[in-house]
Amino acid sequence: MVKKIDPCTLVLFGASGNLSRVKLMPGLFRLDAAGRLPEHMAILSVGRSEVSRDDWLADIKGMLDAKFKNGYDQKVFERFIARNHYFANASDDPDAYKKMSATLGDAKIFPQNFAYFLSVRPTDFAPVVEQLSEVGLLNESQYWRRVLIEKPFGTNLPSAQDLQARLTKHLKESQIYRIDHYLGKSAVQGIMLTRFANAIFEPLWNKEHIDHVQITNNETLGVGERTTFYDATGALRDMMQSHLLQTLALTAMEKPADLKPESIRAEKVKLLQSIRPVDVSNINKQAFRAQYKAGRVCAADGHGENVQGYLEELKRDGVDSSITETYAAVKLFIDNPRWQGVPFYVRTAKRMHEGNTAISIRFKKSPMQLVEGQHQNWLTINIQPRECIKLEIESKIPGLDIATRTLSIDAPQRQKEDETIDSYETLMLNLMEGDPSQYLHISEVEAQWRLVDPIVKAWAADKTPLHQYTAGNRDPEESSVIFETKDQFWRYSIELGGDKH
């Protein structure tokens, strides 16, 4: 269903930054090409350097040329370019925001509903909001005013609450759109639909039938040039605090009363708040961390590539030692009647043998063990790189003897003719539509930090050198310490035989 969007202006702070160049500007162009931007819609790019409109439009053309190598429709391009304007928000000009207000005040060019996308450094989120407020640009007395806050929302619970307190001096909760771009992914949105639109899953989706759940995000990439950011952040805060806990919430939450944003978010909040805090006095049985050392990974062109270890990469950038994890695995329990006692293993790592994001659910042993070595069923919802649902079942091997083997029923969710939509496109559209269901409520952000903070603290206090795993390999053997039972193991590839069967 196509929702109506009011005439509006998207004010893009940080328009000359990396995210804007690679994702946001091309994403807006694609929305325009798909006919999803309202006729009366303008884009005001805000950067800190002085750039003329003509130069900015030429810069946008460069961004589109770089993204759409096969070219694009000239008519759409002209329409898109006509929507675009630039404002230089010089940091040394005390009147910059007054000037921005005057610019935006021209209603002939800029429709007066404003959506601000803050694609700036996290330390700039609150100052930008405060200055917009000071010049009246957040006032909703006549038109709506929404603010999208990029990730991360704080670096721990106190800083998230501090940011929230600064924002809510000027904004109502309904005006704040906290992004987790995972929630814009079609396959992540599909988790809820798969669960609730199919009558076969719900009766099995509980502690009676499920042995455990694994939520995985593995990458073959290393830290690259982002050593300073990464070393201050680590795998737990970078990936688990938001993306993976959100994936867990969608996997485990109760059915919302309806598809209204507030109903979905209420169920996610309830679920996140019912996750039992990790017992830090016993952390070594509940969480495992490690760092990659030099090894060989499969490069994008399919060939092997020798790569440095994390500590070597840091040394290159002048840092001598680090206990920041590039591999994090945590065992979580949900204290509610549906999930009591079922472990949820959440893991994320860089420089693994394979890049993959998936939810893998292992069912309990069948009540009848007919043949030796009978495997348990697995259901995998694969999010990337291939969007698919796989169900592994046991089946008789045709022949004289009674023996079974595992078959995999593979349902690709993406078919040839399906559109590929970047998560930022969905999220920018939702922002303009006023639909916050794929954005985070502050209660979700707080619940996520409450879970992650104690682990971060415990790990920071433990100065013992980290386990090292070879880049390009599978999970370090030692990580199995967090499994509840001896027969549990990390699920690797989604392909049959790709695990430890």
Ligand SMILES: NC(=O)c1ccc[n+]([C@@H]2O[C@H](COP(=O)([O-])OP(=O)(O)OC[C@H]3O[C@@H](n4cnc5c(N)ncnc54)[C@H](OP(=O)(O)O)[C@@H]3O)[C@@H](O)[C@H]2O)c1
């Ligand atoms: N890049 C990604 O893929 C990605 C992914 C997830 C989240 N994020 C988040 O998205 C945000 C932007 O990331 P990025 O990689 O694009 O950062 P970036 O390349 O550093 O870009 C930030 C841009 O914001 C500009 N800026 C700073 N303060 C401003 C202000 N008051 N008014 C107007 N422009 C201002 C900067 O201009 P100057 O250069 O003049 O300072 C810079 O061009 C960050 O919060 C980041 O955490 C990015």
